[in-house]
Amino acid sequence: MAKFTEREKEQIRQCLLTKGKELFTQYGLTKTSIDDLVQACGIAKGSFYKFFSSKEELFYIILQNQEEITNQLIGGHLRENLPPKELISSFLHTAFKLADENPLLQQFFQEGESERILRKLPKRLIKDFAQDHTKKGIAFVQALIQRGVLRKQDPEVINAVFHAIMLLRLHKEELGKDLFPRVMNLIIDYIAEGLTKTD
Structure with missing residues (x-):
């Protein structure tokens, strides 16, 4: 197995992330093989495992690294000047819209797919990402409380x-598919009302 310099390692890792995103978006996780990924980056198949334990791990990291989705959602709503209930409702509706428009998130949300992917991941990876997202989410909620959007x-x-x-x-x-949007509209309306109503 080839030995890489630190610079080469970083270049290969970035290539796998970039080409992985392209291939997963175009063909899907199931139809993209490790052979496809290493061929796109010009490395040997065995070298792939120096960077990722599976194609599912690569997919998950690519999915989690799409910070523009989180930043767009949180940053945009922190700048919004809507009444409290409308802001929370808009935040939740936008989150669903972004999930529906993102081809990688669509794959993750397919029936049974998220469970299959998560089963193949190192537990520490899931835990680390969960902690990071929780921290960002809590900071967002705290900002909304400080602005008076949410009750304390x-x-x-x-x-x-x-x-x-x-x-x-x-x-x-x-x-x-027909009932789901109506159910979610009702749930979001109740949640937005409950989180923002004053005593």
Whole structure:
């Protein structure tokens, strides 16, 4: 197996992330092989495992690294000057819209796919990303509380509520494509009302 300098390692890692995103977007995770990935970067198949334990790990890291999605969602809503209920409703609706428009997130949310991907990942990786996203989410909630958008309550709980709502996306097929938007509109309306109403 070839030995790489630190610079070469970084270049190869970036190539796998870039080409991986392109291939996963075009062909999907299932139809993209490790052979496709290493061929795109001009490395031997065995060298792939110096960087990632599986194509699922590469896919997950690419998915998690799309910071522009999180930044667009959080940053945009921190700049919004809407009434509290409308702001929370807009935030949740936008989160669902971004998930529906992102081809990698669409793959992740396909029936059974998220569980299959997560089973193949190192536990520490899932834990590290979860902690990072939780920190960002809590900071967002704290900012909304300070602005008076949300009532004073435990930011960790509110962030978990937002996360739980997004997990409902995994059940879109079960509820049916026609019924799901109506169900989510009602849930979002109730959640926005409950989180922002004053005593």
